[in-house]
Structure formats: C-alpha cells, structure tokens
Amino acid sequence: MTEQTDTQPTAAAAEEPQPLAPPAPLVPLAPAVPPVPPAPPVLPAPPVKKDRRVLRAVLRWSAAVVVFAAVGAASAYGIAAMERTDVPGLATASDGRWEYPEIVKPPLPSGSPGPLAEANKAGTHYADLRALVLPAPEGAKEDRTLRGEDGWLPAKTFVAEYAGKDDRDTVRQLLADNGLRHVAARGWTTQDGTRTRIYLLQFDTAAVVDDLLSSELTDYDAPRYALRGAAQLSRDEKFPESTWVEGVDRAVFAETRPYGREQDRQAYLGASDTLAVVVQSGAGGAKAVPFQQTVTLQSQLLG
Secondary structure (H helix, E strand, O other): OOOOOOOOOOHHHHOOOOOOOOOOOOOOOOOOOOOOOOOOOOOOOOOOOOOHHHHHHHHHHHHHHHHHHHHHHOOOOEOOOOOOOOOOOOOOOOOOOOOOOOOEOOOOOOOOOOOOOOOOOOOOOOOOHHHHOOOOOOOOEEOHHHOOEOOEOOHHHHHOOEOOHHHHHHHHHHHHHOOOOEEEEEEEEOOOOOEEEEEEEEOOOHHHHHHHHHHHOEOOOOEOOOEOOEOOEEEOOOOOHHHOOOOEEEEEEEEOOOOOOEEEEEEEEEEOOEEEEEEEEEEOOOOHHHHHHHHHHHHHHHO
C-alpha cells in the first residue's frame, strides 16, 4: 500500500503560541466633573413704590442746596430755607402757615457792599428799598393804598397808623429830625380776613435806626406809641428765639385781652439803615404762626 502523507497539522503545531500585538497606549482618564446644579429660578423684581411727595421734597431740597452753594458769588440770591420747626417759611396745612412765592434778594449795584459788610460802615442798603419789601402770600388781596407813587409812600401814610394825634405829631417829628429818606410799603388781606401792613423806613445810618428802635419808638415791655386799634400791647414772649436773623434787631409785641373785635401783632425790626414795622390784625385774634412767618421772612430780606 502506498503510504499517504498526513498534511494536517499536528496537535503540537496547532498549540504553538502566536506572537501578540503590541498593547494600546494608555489614555489618562478625565477628572471627574461634579454635576452643575440647576440655576435658581429668576423671580420678578418687587414693584417699587414711589412716594411722589417724598420725591418732590428730595428734589426741592437738593435744588435748594445746589442753588445756595452757587449763589455765594452772585449779587442776587434766594432766601435760604430753614427747618420747619425753626422758621415758618414753608406752607403747611397743619399750622396755618401762608404760602409765599419764591423770595429773592434784589441784586446790589456793581461794586456795592451788602449792609453787613465790614467795609459798609454806615450799614447802607444799596439795593432798591422797594424790592426789599416782602411780597404778599398766594391768594392774598393787595392793599392798593400802600402802593404809593412809583412805589414810594408818603411819610404821612405811615404816621397815620398811630392812634392819637399827639403820638402822630411826635412820630412825624422824630422821623424828620432823624433824616428819613424813603418809605416803601406793602399790605394785603388773606382769605381768613387777616390784614398785614409792612413799612420800610430808610435813614442815613444804622446808628440812627438803632437809636430809634431801642429808645425812641419802643420800650422793653411795649411800643411807646399805640397804633390804631391796639391800645394795650405787651412783649410777645412766645415768639421763637430760634428765628432770629443775623444783623436784624427786633422788638415783637402782641395785643393783650380784652382786645375787642380784632387783635393786633406788631414787630419793629432794626436792619442796618432801615427800620421795618410789621403789623397784622385779625378778627377774633391774630394768629401767631403767620405773624412769625412774616416777620422772619422780612428779616431775612433785610439781613
């Protein structure tokens, strides 16, 4: 028999190990990233309550501060607002203050000093005296008899405020002897019937006004000469001292009971070369707050 060659691999050959493929390079693992928490829900902004009265007040006070800072170098500037508890210069519904228009000091002639300037030895008001009279509050009816001619009032109109003939003669002579130069005035009646008269009397020097105020027209307790309709007056001890204006002396009086149908309040103000007389008359009693307000604002204009 012919021997056949076995072409099948032997078991040993089948079990011979095959060469291994080179190992794949190691890939570094990425660091673990913590999960991102979900964003909190966005809530709508709460509505802002706008108090328009507060907003207006803030704007008004801010504007006043800016204006007051800016007018230091100017010749004309507004009266500075003060605290409500100190000066009744702002109108309120609660205490009877009057609402005045914006009050601005008149400009000085170029190169002229103010009445309180150190260089102004005589204390002269170089501004127009007619522009230094306090304007009437809003809603008041003007007293045309105090307009005068071209804004200047005859001295006899002021003298007529005094009750007795002898007193009128004495005051008339005092004014003439002390060199009265000008009289400017304004008067009005408010809706509640209160009548106001303001007279500004200008003299040559502050020394003349100081003498008239301290020794000729007033005593400590009362005016020396009674005005019409106000026989008995005494010093107003309730007039707030905090309203005092630098450079302005004052003597303030109120008519005492029994004062009849009307009560009078009066103030004599000495401001450099100008004497101011403020009179308010009210049926059943002249209210204290409007009087304090009027006297204080007039003082600020003159100071």
